[in-house]
Amino acid sequence: MPDQERDRLRELLDTALDEDNRTLAEMAEGAFLSPFHFSRELARGTGEPPVQMRRRVLLERAAWQLGGGASVTQVALAAGYESVDGFGRAFSKAFGSPPSTVTDRSSSHWLPSPNGIHFHPPTSLWLGEGEAASARSGSGEVIEMMAHHDIDDVRHLLEAVEGLSEEEYRRVRLPGNAPLEWDGPDESVAQAMSHLVATKEVWLAAIAGYEVPEVLGDDDAVTLAGRHEALAGRWLATIRNIDRRGAWADRLIDALCRPPQSFVIGSVIAHVLTFSAHRRQLVRMMLRETGASIDGGDPIDWLHRRSGGRR
Secondary structure: OOHHHHHHHHHHHHHHOOOOOOOHHHHHHHOOOOHHHHHHHHHHHHOOOHHHHHHHHHHHHHHHHHHOOOOHHHHHHHOOOOOHHHHHHHHHHHHOOOHHHOOOOOOOOOOOOOOOEEEEOOOEEEEOOOHHHHHHOOOHHHHHHHHHHHHHHHHHHHHHHOOOOHHHHHOOOOOOOOOOHHHOOOOOHHHHHHHHHHHHHHHHHHHHOOOOOOOOOOOOHHHHHHHHHHHHHHHHHHHHHHHHOOOOOOEEEEOOOOOOEEEEHHHHHHHHHHHHHHHHHHHHHHHHHOOOOOOOOOHHHHHHHHOOOOO
16 A cells, blocks of 8 residues: 555544544544545545444453453443443443453453454554565564664673763763654763663553553663663563564554554664664763773674674
């Protein structure tokens, strides 16, 4: 599908699933279309009528909320139902059991879908590409190797910076340096190392559907090392799972952004690895300014060491 058509489809999805648009007329008004044309365009792009898709996604959200301990009444009202009984009948028909049977989040909250579009907690959408993505996937081993090297290299740098004094650790060495303006400056070893850890924490939360963690940005190296070890295994497991499912082209729509933004999962991983590599080299440059001896961070050398010297 051409990018222009994808962008238009995402706009229609945003309108269809907006909390304020509960009827087809309200959806169409939000997209500046007649109800007939809105319904036809969205159904052509997704294979599912807009009202039906909205009802399904909201039921998926309801199942997730119930698994987290929300009451049936709260969930029914949030899903747009006028009565608990009406919600209970719709839920039972969709999931095969009443809402009272949902006690945790151990099982999937997704319903069968003709288009791979699902609710993704806490307030996002997951847009799957299905078999087409699986057929295109073939570079997973290289990506996993890059991700594994990145994890090991950040660990190596955290060990190296633990030897710095507090003053050296936090000294501004690159005034005004901010590779990502919205992410804050990388002017010191402390800031760059904090971003190396926090970026993965934030994206893990988005992909897994957890609340985004609070990022303080002023932790010492020992605390950062603990946070890094807590995420390392989950980050690598997430990448393996994406590759196993052929989900590199799947999309995550983050409804917390205003307006909602769509992210291709493969581009998220590429983003993390790209700026992690940049920041790791920044830290090396700053460490050398302190007189510390540090390697070049070459993945060829890393793999050579891991394989016991075999090339």
